[in-house]
Amino acid sequence: MEFFDKVGKSALGSRLRLMTAVVTDDAAKIYELYGVDFVPKWFPVFYTLAEEREITITEIANEIGHSQPSVSKIIQEMITAGLIQESAKTDDKRKNNVVLTEKGTLISKKIKQQLEDIDxxxxxxxxxxxxxxxxxxxxxxxxxxxxxxxKRVSEQKKKRESKDVEIVEYKAEYQQAFRELNVEWISKYFEMEEADYKALDNPEDYILKKGGKILVALYQNEPVGVCALIKMNNSEYDFEMAKMAVSPKSQGKSIGWLLGKAIAEKARELGAKKIYLESNTILKPAINLYYKLGFEKVFGLETPYKRCNIQMELVLR
Amino acid sequence: MEFFDKVGKSALGSRLRLMTAVVTDDAAKIYELYGVDFVPKWFPVFYTLAEEREITITEIANEIGHSQPSVSKIIQEMITAGLIQESAKTDDKRKNNVVLTEKGTLISKKIKQQLEDIDxxxxxxxxxxxxxxxxxxxxxxxxxxxxxxxKRVSEQKKKRESKDVEIVEYKAEYQQAFRELNVEWISKYFEMEEADYKALDNPEDYILKKGGKILVALYQNEPVGVCALIKMNNSEYDFEMAKMAVSPKSQGKSIGWLLGKAIAEKARELGAKKIYLESNTILKPAINLYYKLGFEKVFGLETPYKRCNIQMELVLR
DNA sequence: TACATTTGCATAACTAGTTATATAATTAAT
DNA sequence: ATTAATTATATAACTAGTTATGCAAATGTA
Structure with a gap:
């Protein structure tokens, strides 16, 4: 088929379907050639029965990779054709054990030669x-x-899309996005607090002038994620990673990962040895991301935020 | 699937069907992942339309290897979904030319990235x-x-079965078979003649004692084919090949071919340079066989048989 | 030019599978 | 000993294709 050369591999399903049709059409003709009164679709069930002597319908279905109703129907057809019969009932009355009849055994022998020829x-x-x-x-x-x-396709998608994500330094024009993206998730899961408003309304004064940094993730030139590095007054940590927010519409593009990586790199550039963060365990994907970035749990620092119930640090190297 | 290791290649159809199901099931999920309102089965038709601008239903069917009714139904669904529309009718009023709508073109662009990811x-x-x-x-x-x-399977069948065919010399116990097999075809197509009865009723006297030979083809130890080499009173030919008959039930096992080959070999052993035969052109498969064995048409010899309308010879070497 | 044949399409009926669901029997849990 | 959950099967309804068939338009031919 010339068609498939043009379309490319995404038509694999169609190509498989056509080949399946070609092969199974001939299968029917083959039984005819051998003069066997047999329908190709019976074959996997029939084969299993010829091998296994006595077996339940569900077991057959699992064996051959069909659904149970499919086998159920095939069994009924084969009973009508006189190839199999219900066997002496087992103690479990739900089960419908079936075995080949004499006629079935005969056909099984007749078919053997045929199978070898096909092989x-x-x-x-x-x-x-x-x-x-x-x-x-x-x-x-x-x-x-x-x-x-x-799974494989979705990985390709992520890979491609994350290539279109650009991480840039904060500029005044991103203040609105910085505020909105954070307000969105904070007010969804918690309540906005005093400290939030200060930092989000005036990042210039409350973050940048104090020696912090803000990075913005752009996707198709639109800000879709933000993250801040806030200067701390602490002997152990130089910076806190905070105010990370990614637009829900842009999820699945590894934006959080790219922002986190960039922030850690920025902290290293600024001479930090360790960075710190506060979060809440109900934010499972976020906590997951932090672990992936290399953060580990720590305890004991004081915090102005009510919503904090987990503290983490990342050792830079 | 362990099943397929056991069954062998004759389950190729089943194996293909399962793989097709796995791939096409995921195809549906992929469209969902990309947020495209699209059914996988539309794809080949859609792709063709995106490439070809304007095209008839039958043309699409041929292009993508579907049946025409299949494309017809898909087209109807896609029209309902607003992806395609009937185009300005051509002069041929039977034809139903279709093109993408604006919405269709939009989706075609949207899908491009997806196809690349799948690829x-x-x-x-x-x-x-x-x-x-x-x-x-x-x-x-x-x-x-x-x-x-x-075709390939039937060749295997023939090959295997002809291995089980044994060509043996005539014995008295085969007289009945020799007679019956010949009477069967002669009286089916023609009428039994005086010369037939003589040779068939008493091959010992009329064929063997005169220096002729009879060979019998056995399949599973049953005589299923016969052929005679009859001594001729002719300067050019030593023998006539005659009374070849194969049981209709045993057709497709190359028995005629094996008998013919064996008879030619026997004639060579007996020192013949050429052998001769008479037949009738309504027996097409037989004439065909003779050509395959190397016989060629000749003219002019006299014959006692009314049914003869073709004469042939085989030069032995 | 009239009639037979071919072509393009739609529709109906079938096929070989699927998922969803109902029912009865069995097993597990309180 | 009940009750809840699970298991084995059958049945119904759906899906994505197929063949068979009929109709109208176009083409070929005597």
């Missing part, structure tokens, strides 16, 4: 081809089990 | 894997186009 035919194609479809499917089953396609 | 994610899997699924599918499409799976 050889497919083996022949594999020999003719450079890329082994069977082995590729096996590998893909494993790789997608390890990390699903949606 | 990269799949590329990543390909890099991680030893066997390239995408390339394998491409190759298989080509190889199955060249020779379908059913």
């Amino acid at each position: 050889l035919a497919i083996e022949e194609i594999i020999t003719e081809s450079k890329h082994n479809l069977w082995a590729a499917l096996e590998e893909w089953e494993f790789l997608l089990e390890q990390k699903s396609l949606i | 990269l994610a799949i590329e990543e899997i390909i890099t991680e894997s030893k066997h390239n699924l995408w390339a394998a599918l491409e190759e298989w499409e080509f190889l199955l186009e060249q020779k379908s799976l059913i």
Whole structure:
């Protein structure tokens, strides 16, 4: 199909579907060729029964990777066709154990030769081809089990989008964004406090002039995240990382991570050995981010904020 | 899936179906991730429209390998969703040309980034894997186009079955089979003639004692095909190949071919340079076989059989 | 030019799967 | 010993495709 060369790999699903149709269409013709009264979709169920003697419907479904209702229907069809029968009931009356009938066993023998021929035919194609479809499917089953396609795509998305994120120094024009982004999350989870208003209304005086820094994350030139480094009066810590806020609309672009990294770098540039932060454990994603950035729990410093119930530090190196 | 290791390659269809399901399930989630109001099955049609501007339903179907009704339904859904519209009718009033709406064009742009991300994610899997699924599918499409799976399987079947065919010399116990197999086809297509009865009722006297030979094809120890080499009174030919008959139930096992080859070999052993045969052109598969065995048309010999309308010879070397 | 054939599309009916849900039997927990 | 939760199955409704078929328009042909 020329189409697939044009579209690219994102049409993998369509390409697989077409190949599946080609193969299963021929499967039906193959049973006809061998004069066996058999429907291709029965095969996985039938095979399992031929191997396992006696087995429940749900067990078959798990074995062959179908849904339970699918197997349930197939079983009914095969009972009608006289290939299988319900076996002597077990003690568990919910279970519907099934076994091959005599006719079923006969067909199973008849089919054996056919399966070998198919095996050889497919083996022949594999020999003719450079890329082994069977082995590729096996590998893909494993790789997608390890990390699903949606996970992989979402990682690509993040990677691409975080490339479009730019971290810049605070300018007066970002004051409104600095205030709004912080007010948004603080008032959502807690209540705005005196110290908040001071810093957010007048970052120039309350943060920058005291020797602090503010960084802004721009996405498509719009400020979508902010974070401040506030000078502390403390022998152990030079700076507190605070007022980190990321617009909910821009989540999933690793903006928090990029801001945190940049702030730590900035603190290092300014000669700090350790930085400090205060937060609250109900902010799970934030706490998670702090751990990822390398922060560790500490105890005992005094704080003007009611909402603080966890304190952390990051040793810079 | 452990199941597939057990079953073997004949479950290729099932394995493909499962992989298709895994991939297309995630496809739906991917559109959700990107906040696009879009159904995965629309994609091939949508892509074609985005590329080709204006195109008919049947053309799309051919392009993407779907059936026409499938595209027809998808088009209807996408019209309802406002992504495409019927374009200014062409002069051919049967045709239903469709184009993207403005909304459609917008989504097409929005989707571009997404497609690139998917492409990269799949590329990543390909890099991680030893066997390239995408390339394998491409190759298989080509190889199955060249020779379908059913064709390949049927060749395997023939190959295997012809191994179980044994060509043996005539014995008295095969007289009944020799007669019946021949009577079956002769009386089906023509009428039994005087010369037939003589040879079939008493091959010992009429064929063997005159220096001829009869070979019998056994399949699972049952006689399923016969062929005679009859001594001729002719300066040019030593033998006539005649009374070849194969049981209709045993067709497709190359029995005719094996008998013919064996008869030619036997004639060579007996010192013949050329052998001769008579037949009728309504027996197309037979004539075909004779050509395959190397026989060529000749003209002019006299024959006792009414049914003869073609004469052939095989030069032995 | 009239009639047969072909083409493009829509619709209906089918297929092989799915998810959602109901029911009965069993097992676990109080 | 009840009651709640879980398990095994069946059934219903849905999905994404297929073939079969009918109709109207266009094309080919005697």
